[in-house]
Amino acid sequence: MHTTTVHSNKADAPNVANQPGQANQDLLERFEAVRLCRHHFPLLRRRVNGKPLVYFDNAATSQKPQVVIDATIRYYEEENSNIHRGVHYLSERATQAYEGVRVKVQHLLNAAHQREIIFVRGTTEGINLVAYSYGRTCVGAGDEVLISAMEHHSNIVPWQILCEEKGANLRVIPINDRGEIELAEYEKLLTPRTKIVALTHVSNALGTINPVKTMVAMAHAHGIPVLLDGAQAVPHMKVDVRDLDCDFYVFSAHKAFGPTGVGVLYGVTKLLDAMPPYQSGGDMIKSVTFEKTVYNDLPYKFEAGTPNIGGGIGMGAAIDYINEIDLASLAEFEHELLDYATKRVAEIPGLRIIGTAREKAAVLSFVIDGIHPHDIGTILDDEGIAIRTGHHCAQPVMQRFGVPATARASFAFYNTKEEIDVFLAALHRVREVLG
Amino acid sequence: MSALRDLYQQVILDHNRNPKNFRVMQNATGSIEGYNPLCGDHYTIYVRMDGDVIADISFTGAGCAISKASASVMSSMLKGKTLGDAEGMFRDFRGLVTGALASEEEMERLGKLAAFAGVSEFPARVKCASLPWHTLHAALDGTSHAISTE
Known part of the structure; x- marks a missing residue:
């Protein structure tokens, strides 16, 4: 298997519990290792509608590594x-x-x-x-x-x-x-x-x-x-x-x-x-x-x-x-992406997150006042961003939250904060076009 | 970018924000629900027929900008028209959004409906634009059950 080695080396790491600076360094190193994994996924290199693909539809299906x-x-x-x-x-x-x-x-x-x-x-x-x-x-x-x-x-x-x-x-x-x-x-x-x-x-x-x-x-x-x-x-x-x-x-x-x-x-x-x-x-x-x-x-x-x-x-x-990769590091990294995205989308006027459980995987379901998720999806697609819009095969969930549909960005470890920035800019554009 | 601007033309944005004939009709002679289970768009179209003429038409419901504007434009264009006129417009509209309508004469005939020409570039959105028309068609046919795009 020709993947880059991305072991977290948790076992080898010195006792960092009482050395916050070093613990932080360890985390950064592990996140850097996770970032390298992105190169294992050939499809992520393609462009869509003339823009670099931002694939945020991982809950629908993940991309496949070269191996x-x-x-x-x-x-x-x-x-x-x-x-x-x-x-x-x-x-x-x-x-x-x-x-x-x-x-x-x-x-x-x-x-x-x-x-x-x-x-x-x-x-x-x-x-x-x-x-x-x-x-x-x-x-x-x-x-x-x-x-x-x-x-x-x-x-x-x-x-x-x-x-x-x-x-x-x-x-x-x-x-x-x-x-x-x-x-x-x-x-x-x-x-x-x-x-x-x-x-x-x-x-x-x-x-x-x-x-x-x-x-x-x-x-x-x-x-x-x-x-x-x-x-x-x-x-x-x-x-x-x-x-x-x-x-x-x-x-x-x-x-x-x-x-x-x-x-x-x-x-x-x-x-x-x-x-x-x-x-x-x-x-x-x-x-x-x-x-x-x-x-x-x-x-x-x-x-x-x-x-x-x-x-x-x-x-x-x-x-x-x-x-071969380290699922625990990946999960932490995905969490970091989710936290970052959750904080950033608060900038968008009228945006409401659906699903705010304390224990949450990297799924960001949301609605924007007065704008249908389908329109959000089309405008994001124009920017090369793939998200899912609709009821996500969970109509009773939509009924529970009183929405006909949501827009859903779902992350995988190969996504990046830079992609979330592109996503945010596109959400601002949604407001511009339809607001 | 330009394809997107073609899709979300000002006419469509205006009708989405301030839809025409967006109300329940108490004295309707026919009404029917139409929905798209894939995206949750859901409308009820009401008609009051006077012989062969659509004396009044209105709608309620919720959905994306394209489907809502389509219902609004459709209702404003069909009021006072005959069933035959409505059939013709439906045919033209279908041709327009699937990219099958070409001649200038045909485009001319469309009037305000021409604002939906950009939809043909977005295959996933054709059903959004067509939903109100299919629903109306079923209402005029006397169909009694809700209709679905799927």
Whole structure:
């Protein structure tokens, strides 16, 4: 892997706790190392509408480092073959590479077993798998599924369909005006009827980081399993599924510097073993006769058909990349960007931030009085700035805050304060053009 | 920059700030909601028909500058026009915002609607400009359910 080394050297650093000057120096050095990572992302060098691209749509999808692009190309140039079935050289190579990614994911999430890592198309498919397979066996008439008021549509609709089908009820944990879970209300909603809690780890629309470890423990005290939607968490923080003690965890590779069309469902063996298959076909079987099919073992029971092998290998390269860089430094740097942007946007008359949780990831959702987010998006695009505008697939969140839509700038570690300055100048221009 | 100025022409900015016929119509003969689920634009268009003539037209709702100005300009241009006139204008408008309208004669016919010519340079915004027209079309057709751009 030819990335620049960006280790934080935390372990090697002298004891700086009582030397603030040096601690500051250490932080600056680590931030400088983070800044160097920007060069690993070729797309960030391009121009849009004649201006240098400012990519602030990272919550929608991240850009890809060269190593991920190279790994994907290398797979198709040198190893392309179907997996799990060939005795020939290429098939074995491809199988080895693909299954190697499972081990990488296992270590990334600190899962206990490889078999608990199921490859899916992305977060959406992971949630659908659990809603379909676990939901249809464990949720019955009068039961309840508990989600929060800040879920993405992909963590609402599969449960809604399940509830309709089973005569069960979808219950919603309320959030406060900052966009934080109301924990006391959550506790009240955990009842003997609750069959599963499905909760986002980090909100895509508000940036809120939920206290998921506490919330898992609260659910478990009632014997209720918990699914966490980690789509917005994995790219920004170290996730340890055993420390969180969650029962299911899902994420997409493409938001974490990997390719689109591939993602992961982590599930604890005990639950996965008891669940029926989600889709059926090749690879998920042990034996087939017209009388009876014996399903394959975990994880293959849930992986019918030829998977996205190239995408999986790209995801493996993305995980290598994440491991090589220092996620803790990156998270700190992103926080610095968020703080800076939050302070600077206060200059814009009539701008209101939607989502002001105390624990927040690098998402800045906002509205400007009298100016529709769509118009903000078009004017920013003219300046080469990519942001997301709309309801962010979280219409109930928009309803909660009484806005039809928001503009959302979401940062990654490869963004810079200079880009935020360009963004600010463009927001002033929005006021000029439409104010 | 110039493409952006073409999009946000003064006519559009004025109608966005002070939309015409922006009110509920109590004695409407037809009304219908139209929305764009992708961006949350949401309007209700009201019409009062007198035989074949649009005697009155108004709208309420919220959305971006382009959709709001489009609804405002549409309402001011269609008042007193026949259904046939309205159909023709809708056809011309659609051609305009998708960049399919070319001849000078056609542009001439558009009048104030020509302010929306810049929209054709912004494919993502064509639906914004068209939403009020599609909604009106459905209202005149007697459609009873809300219509959506998607």
